[in-house]
Amino acid sequence: MCDAGVDYAAIVAEAEKEADVIIWDGGNNDTPFVSSVRTWRSVVTDPHRAGHEVLYHPGEVNLLRANVVVINKVDSARPRRRGSCGQNVRQRNPKAEIIEAESLVKVEQAEKLRGARVLVIEDGPSLTHGEMALGGA
Numbered sequence: 001m002c003d004a005g006v007d008y009a010a011i012v013a014e015a016e017k018e019a020d021v022i023i024w025d026g027g028n029n030d031t032p033f034v035s036s037v038r039t040w041r042s043v044v045t046d047p048h049r050a051g052h053e054v055l056y057h058p059g060e061v062n063l064l065r066a067n068v069v070v071i072n073k074v075d076s077a078r079p080r081r082r083g084s085c086g087q088n089v090r091q092r093n094p095k096a097e098i099i100e101a102e103s104l105v106k107v108e109q110a111e112k113l114r115g116a117r118v119l120v121i122e123d124g125p126s127l128t129h130g131e132m133a134l135g136g137a
Contacts, residue, residue, distance in 0.1 A: 040067055040068070041062070041065050041066045041067050041068075042066060042067065042068040042069070042070065043059075043062045043063050043066040043068075043069050043070070044069075044070045044072050045063070045069060045070065045071050045072065045085050045089065046072055046073060046077075046085075047071055047072075047073055047074065047077035047078075047081040047082045047084070047085040048073060048076070048077050048081065050077075050081040050082075050084040050085045050088070051084065051085075051088065053085065053088055053089065054088050054092055060092070063088075063089065063092055063093055063096075064092060064093055066093060066096050067095075067096060067097065068096060068097045068098075068099060069089045069093065069096045069097070069098050069099070070098075070099045070100075070101050071085050071086055071089070071098060071099070071100050071101070072101050072103050073101075073102070073103040074100045074101065074102055075102035075103065075104060076103070082100070086098060086100075
């Protein structure tokens with residue numbers, strides 16, 4: 001089920017009719033505004049933008065409230081940036097579990113794409129106003 005709109009209470013009420021577990025992705029511009037009996041808060045950080053996890057609101061609020069922090073893109077980020085991101089997490093939220101994750105682009109049956117022209121759709125806001133110097137590759 002995928003819903004969007006401004007009446008989030010109604011959306012959650014509808015989701016509760018169909019699901020035992022609701023995963024709410026507020027994106028990087030939201031703090032959670034629904035509560036539940038059990039809340040597990042996870043945050044994904046981007047070492048390509050190391051420091052942003054503590055420089056911007058509401059990202060820092062989400063980091064402070066997280067049970068788990070995923071440092072994503074460890075396969076492509078420089079070790080210094082990964083370390084800086086992890087240090088910020090440990091300093092601001094020492095109780096959070098830190099998980100490092102790769103962000104690999106995988107294509108099933110890649111041989112079918114050999115020689116083909118491919119269009120990659122990137123997360124535009126990261127490039128336009130998210131201070132990213134590079135996009136999807």
